[in-house]
Amino acid sequence: MALEQHIQRIEEKLQLLLKKLQQEQAENAWLKEQLQHQQQEARTQQQTIIQLEQKLHLAKIATVAAGPPASPEEDEDFKKEMRTRINDYIKEIDRCIALLNS
Structure with a gap:
């Protein structure tokens, strides 16, 4: 009987470990998805920054070019x-x- 109980405890522990493994794998997949989302958002924001910098650059040029120079x-x-x-x-x-x- 002791051997059967020992085997049963090992099986229970194994089942618990497998359940924990599945939970960790699910969490890992969720974290990877969140990371991809954050990376995409960062890329989008970087593109927005670049576009705004270009607009600012053009606005500065337009401001300088708009008015006739007052002096040499x-x-x-x-x-x-x-x-x-x-x-x-x-x-x-x-x-x-x-x-x-x-």
Whole structure:
């Protein structure tokens, strides 16, 4: 009898362990799903940030370009700003072309 009781206790413990394993696997799957959701949300927010930065950048350019320069110094500042912006765009285009070629 003692052997049968010992085997029964082992089986009960095994069943308990299997139940705990299933619970942990279910929790793990849920956590993975939550992680994917959070990662997608972070990507969406990052894209929104990039778009807003681009809009801000364009708004700054439009503000500078909208008003006629009041002085030669402001005209020179405008030209420098435009040169910087154009150079940035050229660098970005070159980087895109390099990525396409590789």
